[in-house]
Amino acid sequence: MRVPLLDLKPQFAKIRDEVKQAIDRVLETQIFVLGPEVQKLEQEVAEYSGAKFGVGCASGTDSILLSLMAVGVSLGDEVITTPYTFFSTAGSISRVGGIPVFVDIDPETYNIDPSLIESRITPKTKAIIPVHLFGQCADMGPILEIADKYGLHVIEDAAQSIGSKMKLDGQWMTAGAIGHLGCFSFFPSKNLGAYGDGGMVVTNDEGLAEKVRMLRVHGSKPKYHHSLIGANSRLDAIQAAVLQVKLKHLDDWSDARRRHARFYDEAFADTPIKVPKVREENYSIYNQYVIRTGHRDRVMRHLKERGVGCEIYYPVPLHLQRCYAFLGYKTGDFPESEAAANETLALPIYPELSEEQLSYVAECVLEGLK
Ligand SMILES: Cc1ncc(COP(=O)(O)O)c(C=O)c1O
Known part of the structure; x- marks a missing residue:
């Protein structure tokens, strides 16, 4: 048996007709960049996440970049974030001239540890970017309190967490609409993935x-009158039309991922494999199902031999990336992030997996441990 880490073909087979009709609709209009399809998606995604406004852009990375520009982060400003994330989070801070200031993670959830944030705040700190990693919200309560105390903006990197929820002051909140700005990626591997790049x-x-x-149209309003210096970061109408179709199925797909997660949780109960921990009063959408073991590399080799796709997210924490050597961090600075980078492994979790496939993956993981 072969089980890829992600296979989008069975999903496409189920929505083929709907998607083709949606693309046809755009072809008939010949409006390809922004326009009514993008506006409709913006309203739908905003509503889905409990926010008032949605602004489509070219990628998840650009959604972070544009958010940083919108809150005025610029040369020499510091932005606090986690080193255990996709590069984009910190790279966007650097691209506006800011300095990423890293704070270690909570080893249970892999999200930024709020208790470590306050000591990293300086007069130059302008914002905090918590990342809702793997589908679970960061611990936003204390983050919002700290931000409020120091007058900082909170930009949620919700690239992996559209539809994920957490309870705050007794009320369920949806990822993206908890801080000042929320950033989504529509990269094809995300729970809501486009047929190309996209973000909001x-x-x-x-x-x-x-x-x-x-900012997404070079800072212009009206056209050709620029009061800001922005970027070319627009969402395509074809992507927006595809995403409108897929948004209708998103909750069903995320539910299937949650069922698969329960399957794995049970299969690994009473074994040395550490399963993902979802905090109380949190609802993960499991963009990734990430296990942890001190024998990670051996398990990974075995899975590959047995035809099971798996991936390390992320093998090198950002404070140890070569391009960030100038920041002066060293090995040992963020022990939890470094340990996670050495011990974690993502397993296949996409919605269309069969029980037989899930059993096979679990069996191969346990074999690999021996
Ligand atoms: C945590 C995180 N932040 C940002 C991004 C950037 O999104 P994109 O690839 O759409 O630019 C991604 C996705 O790859 C991500 O996983």
């Missing part, structure tokens, strides 16, 4: 939404 910023702040809307 959501926010409840009308002023910030308007700024992001201008």
Whole structure:
């Protein structure tokens, strides 16, 4: 048996007709960049995440970049984030001239540890970017309190967590609409994936939404009048039409991932494999199902031999990336992130997996441990 880490073909087989009709609709309009299809998706994604405004852009990376620009992060400003994330989170801070200031993670959830944030705040700190990694929200309560105390903006990197939820003050909140701005990626491997690149910023702040809307078109409003210096970061109408179709299925797909997660959780109970921990009053959408073991490399080799796809997210924490040597961090600075990078492994979790496939994956993991 072969079980890839991700296979988008069975999903496409189920929505083929709907998607083709949606693409046809765009072809008939011959409006390819922004326009009514993008506006409709913006409203739908904003509503889905409980935010007032959505602004489509070219990628998840750009949604972070535009958010940082919108809150005015610029040369020499510090932005606090986690070193255990996809490069994009920190890379975007650097691209606006800012300095990523890393804070270690909670070893249970792999998300930024809020208790370590306050000691890293300086007069130069302008924002915090918590990343909702693997499908689970970061611990936003204390993060929002710290941000409020020091007057910082909170930009959620929700690239992996569209639809994930957490309870705050007794109320369920959805990823993206908890901080000042929320950033989504529509990269094809995400729970809501386009047929190419795409991203969106959501926010409840009308002023910030308007700024992001201008920044994605070179800071212009009206056209050819530039009061800001922005970027070319627009969402394509074809992607927006595809995403409208897929959004209708998103909850079913995320539910299937959650069922698969329960299957694995049970299969690995009473074994040395550490399963993902979801905090109480949290709802993970399992963009990734990440196990942990001191024998990670051996398990990974065995899975590959047995035809099971798996991946390390992420093998090198960002403070140890060569391009960030100038920041002066060294091995040992963020022990939890470094340990996670050495011991974690993502298993196949895509919605269409059969029980037989899930059993096979679990069996191969346990074999690999021996
Ligand atoms: C945590 C995180 N942040 C940001 C991004 C960037 O998104 P994109 O690839 O759409 O630019 C990704 C996705 O790859 C991600 O996983």
